[in-house]
Structures are given as C-alpha cells and as structure tokens.
Amino acid sequence: MISFDLTDDQKHLHDRVRGFIQEKIIPLEEPGLPRQIDDAFRQELIALAKDAGLLSPHVPKAFGGMGLNHVDMSIAFMAAGYSLLGPVAMNCAAPDEGNMNLLYKVATDEQKERWLRPLAAGDARSCFAMTEPAPGAGSDPSLMQTTYRKDGNEFVISGRKWLITGAHGAGFAIIMARPESGEEGAATMFFADMDTAGIEIVRDVATVDRTFTGGHAEVEFKDVRVPESAILGEEGQGFRYAQVRLAPARLTHCMRWWGAAKRCHDIATDYARTRMAFGKSLMEHEGVGFLTADNEIDLHLSQLSIWHTAWTLDQGKRAGRESSLAKVACSEALDRVADRSQQILGGMGVSHDTVVAQIATEMRGFRIYDGPSEVHRWSLARRLARG
Ligand SMILES: Cc1cc2nc3c(=O)[nH]c(=O)nc-3n(C[C@H](O)[C@H](O)[C@H](O)COP(=O)(O)OP(=O)(O)OC[C@H]3O[C@@H](n4cnc5c(N)ncnc54)[C@H](O)[C@@H]3O)c2cc1C
Known part of the structure; x- marks a missing residue:
C-alpha cells in the first residue's frame, strides 16, 4: 500500500x-x-x-x-x-x-x-575532513594524499584538506587518510581534537555562503599524533564509512534546502499577487504565473523524491541509488525555484531586503558538495551500463 x-x-x-x-x-x-x-x-x-x-x-x-x-x-x-x-x-x-x-x-x-x-547536546561542533586541494581527493576520493603511519601505539597523520565546513571553532575533526605504505583503495577515519599538536587552520576559504558556523577552512595536518583508540570503527573501512555517512547526509541536505526553496516561493508568490504592472498584478501575467507554477512542480517532485528516499532508508536499505537520484533532482530543482523567485521579485530579488537572494546564493554549493551532479549522473550511468 x-x-x-x-x-x-x-x-x-x-x-x-x-x-x-x-x-x-x-x-x-x-x-x-x-x-x-x-x-x-x-x-x-x-x-x-x-x-x-x-x-x-x-x-x-x-x-x-x-x-x-x-x-x-x-x-x-x-x-x-x-x-x-x-x-x-x-x-x-x-x-x-x-x-x-x-x-x-x-x-x-x-x-x-x-x-x-x-x-x-549541541555543546560541541565537529568537522569532516576529506576533500583536499588539487591534485588530492575531490570528486575522486582515490586521489587522497593525506596519509597515516603507525608509530608504536600511535598513528601519525599528515596532509592538507580544504573546504572543511565548521573547522574553525570545531571541538574535533574526523580525518580521512590512507596508509602511507599499504593497499590501494584503503582509507581510515580518525578522530582528533582540533587542538591536537600539528593541526593548523591555514586559512578560512572565503566562500559565498554565510550561515555555516565556522565557515569552510583549509587545514594542515602536520605529523598529527593520535592514539589507536582514535580510529573510528575499523582500520581500512574509511571509504565504506564515507558511503554510510553520505547516503543519508545527501538526503538531509535535500530536506533542509527544500524548506528554504519553499520560503523563496512563498515570498515571490506574495509579491506577484500584489505587485502591479501594466494594469494587472504580476501573477495575472502568464509569464510570471508560469514561473510560480513551475516552482510548485519542482517543489512537489522534490518532496516526493525526498519522501521516497527517506522511506527506503526506513526499510533498512542503503538507498545509495535513491539518494543519488534525489540529490541531483532536488539540488537542481530547488536551485531553479530560488532563481525563479529572484526573477519574480525583480530588483528586490538581488537585494538583501528579503532572504531570497541569500538562500539562492547559499544553495548554489548544494549542486557541488556531497558529490557534484555530474558525478552522480556518471555513477547512475555506470549502474545502467552494468545492466
Ligand atoms: C560549501 C561547501 C562545503 C563543503 N564542505 C566540505 C566538508 O565539510 N568536508 C569535505 O571533506 N569536503 C567539503 N566540501 C568539498 C566538496 O565535497 C567537494 O567540493 C566536492 O566533492 C567536489 O570536489 P572538488 O571541489 O575537488 O571538485 P573536482 O573533483 O575538481 O571536480 C570539479 C568538477 O568536475 C566535474 N566532474 C568531476 N568528476 C566528474 C565525472 N566523473 N564526470 C563528469 N564530471 C565530473 C564536476 O562538474 C565537478 O564539479 C565542501 C564543498 C563546498 C562547496
């Protein structure tokens, strides 16, 4: 049923x-x-x-x-x-x-x-350190340059990460690193307090968004020593755990951005109902009415995709395919909603008199983080190619 x-x-x-x-x-x-x-x-x-x-x-x-x-x-x-x-x-x-x-x-x-x-409890913040500046890990995590080696009963981590959301002010980091000498394709996640010797915030990357606490930083890990107990889960399982994290995390981005896009649509619709041009409300101009109708369609289809993926996860399934589909569909559809809302608002749409411009600006990164649209399409196509 x-x-x-x-x-x-x-x-x-x-x-x-x-x-x-x-x-x-x-x-x-x-x-x-x-x-x-x-x-x-x-x-x-x-x-x-x-x-x-x-x-x-x-x-x-x-x-x-x-x-x-x-x-x-x-x-x-x-x-x-x-x-x-x-x-x-x-x-x-x-x-x-x-x-x-x-x-x-x-x-x-x-x-x-x-x-x-x-x-x-909201008492601490954390960050997740996986992406590296070129030529390191980005869309392709197998390019990871950050390494770890065993030294007695400690691990020593070295490398550089960037775009690490919330690093500034975080209590701890989850760091993804590969063995200095070891099998290809294996990586491990480590916990480290951000005040551990060797962790340095090199710079705050000046991105277009403003509402991520701690911004997005470039972080150097220079011979960072952590105990054996700092391995998250099991050694060598880092890439698998990244997938455990990513499928639901992609979906929760869809959920939060859905709410933001709905806000843009509501503000734009209110404006279109009352703002007059050429003897009638904007809404009565078919060009604007169709923009609001397209917003409704994009919001509705995104909601269905979110609910279906959430339901699949609640059945105990990994929902990797569903969350990939939802991520591409929602990030692109909700971006269109925000953009159309700006257009409907005219000059106000690019001002900070409403939150629409800020939402549209902040949402842009959603088509890139947790897998750019192209990477999800590529991975969906590979599944299809396998038959
Ligand atoms: C706001 C924001 C916050 C972030 N927060 C974090 C964080 O907290 N922790 C973290 O580890 N990372 C974070 N990231 C990094 C993010 O995960 C990466 O930006 C993303 O994985 C893409 O990697 P890249 O930037 O190196 O792009 P690249 O790998 O250089 O790719 C560039 C472009 O190439 C195209 N491309 C790549 N592969 C393919 C393919 N197979 N087929 C077709 N096209 C392709 C895509 O269009 C892609 O956008 C964040 C990024 C942003 C924008």
Whole structure:
C-alpha cells in the first residue's frame, strides 16, 4: 500500500517545528546582509530549540535527541529549513548532523560517549575532513594524499584538506587518510581534537555562503599524533564509512534546502499577487504565473523524491541509488525555484531586503558538495551500463 497521509503525530510534529521557526527563529533573522553565524549566536539558537524540545531530531533518544526515523526527520527538517537559521538552532545542520549519524552507526560505545554525546547536546561542533586541494581527493576520493603511519601505539597523520565546513571553532575533526605504505583503495577515519599538536587552520576559504558556523577552512595536518583508540570503527573501512555517512547526509541536505526553496516561493508568490504592472498584478501575467507554477512542480517532485528516499532508508536499505537520484533532482530543482523567485521579485530579488537572494546564493554549493551532479549522473550511468 502506498500512502501519503500524515499521521496525527506527524502533523503535530510539522506544526510544532513550523510554529517554532515562525515565532522564535524568523524574528532573529537580520535585515540586510546576514552575519556569519558565530558560536555565541549558535548557542542562543540552540537554547531556543532545547526549550522547545526540538533539539537534534535525528539523534536517538538515548543520546538526547528526538529519535525520529527518516520519514519523520524529513517532516521536521523541511520545516526547519524555512529559515537558514532553523537547522542551526535544531542542531541538524551540516556537517554535525551527518557526523552524528555516522558516529551512531560506526563508533564504539566509548567513542559515542566521548564524541557523540556532546555533539548531540549541541555543546560541541565537529568537522569532516576529506576533500583536499588539487591534485588530492575531490570528486575522486582515490586521489587522497593525506596519509597515516603507525608509530608504536600511535598513528601519525599528515596532509592538507580544504573546504572543511565548521573547522574553525570545531571541538574535533574526523580525518580521512590512507596508509602511507599499504593497499590501494584503503582509507581510515580518525578522530582528533582540533587542538591536537600539528593541526593548523591555514586559512578560512572565503566562500559565498554565510550561515555555516565556522565557515569552510583549509587545514594542515602536520605529523598529527593520535592514539589507536582514535580510529573510528575499523582500520581500512574509511571509504565504506564515507558511503554510510553520505547516503543519508545527501538526503538531509535535500530536506533542509527544500524548506528554504519553499520560503523563496512563498515570498515571490506574495509579491506577484500584489505587485502591479501594466494594469494587472504580476501573477495575472502568464509569464510570471508560469514561473510560480513551475516552482510548485519542482517543489512537489522534490518532496516526493525526498519522501521516497527517506522511506527506503526506513526499510533498512542503503538507498545509495535513491539518494543519488534525489540529490541531483532536488539540488537542481530547488536551485531553479530560488532563481525563479529572484526573477519574480525583480530588483528586490538581488537585494538583501528579503532572504531570497541569500538562500539562492547559499544553495548554489548544494549542486557541488556531497558529490557534484555530474558525478552522480556518471555513477547512475555506470549502474545502467552494468545492466
Ligand atoms: C560549501 C561547501 C562545503 C563543503 N564542505 C566540505 C566538508 O565539510 N568536508 C569535505 O571533506 N569536503 C567539503 N566540501 C568539498 C566538496 O565535497 C567537494 O567540493 C566536492 O566533492 C567536489 O570536489 P572538488 O571541489 O575537488 O571538485 P573536482 O573533483 O575538481 O571536480 C570539479 C568538477 O568536475 C566535474 N566532474 C568531476 N568528476 C566528474 C565525472 N566523473 N564526470 C563528469 N564530471 C565530473 C564536476 O562538474 C565537478 O564539479 C565542501 C564543498 C563546498 C562547496
């Protein structure tokens, strides 16, 4: 049986998150160019979600979260994304949200207590260090240059990563490295406190977005020594764990950006209904009406793709193919929604008088991170070629 009826609990969840975002979070959005969300502001936002009982929807209750499955998460995250501040407040923004999911699935009990619990409580932040400047790992992780070697009962990690979201101010990093001498294709994930000797933030990469706490940094790892207990899960399983993290993480980006795109559409539609041009409202001009109709279509199809992938994950499947499809479909469709909304708003669409321009700018990276559209298409085509 296929049903898209929300249960009473799901409706209640949606209304709670929607009310929280409308009443507590949107009033905190600043007019004009938004400031980078620093840790003090993040803590203010997190305190509000804690008070509302809406912190960490994706984290099991045993670790202080709401314990939602993927379908229920989609309801909460899509409503949270209506403000760019919403996912930060509810502690379900990237990269922490994906890292919490990875830790819950892969870390030992001891590691969960040390690294996951403070993350889930919103007390700490983390970063995920995989991408490297050329010629290192990017779309192709097998190009990884960051290495580790064993020295007594320690591991020594060396390399350089960049575009590492949240590195500035993070409590710890999950670092992906390959053995200095060892099999091709094997990599390991390590935990390291960011104040470990040898970790240096070389620069903050000046990207176009502003709402990722800690920005995106280039980080040098120079003979960083970590104990054996710092291996996340098992040695040599890094690439497999990256997939464990990525399939749900791609989907949660779709959920959050869906909410943001819906906000753009709502603002643009309101404007089109009331703004007059050539004797009638903009909406009555077919050219504008069709833009809003296309927005509805893109939002609707994205929602279906998100719900289907979430449902597949809730059946205990890996949903690698579904999350790839959803990632390409949503990142491109939601980008179109934001862009059309800017167009409908005319000059205001490229000003900071509404949040639309900021959302459109921030959303652009979504077509690149967690696998550029072309890489997902390439991987889907390879599946088809195999027959
Ligand atoms: C805002 C933002 C935040 C990020 N945060 C993190 C983070 O926290 N941690 C982290 O490790 N990384 C992070 N990244 C890095 C991100 O994952 C990489 O940018 C992404 O994997 C692409 O790698 P690259 O930039 O090296 O592009 P490249 O590998 O140089 O690829 C460039 C382009 O080539 C094309 N291309 C590549 N392969 C193929 C193919 N097989 N077929 C067709 N076309 C292809 C694509 O169009 C691609 O966009 C972030 C990136 C952004 C933009």
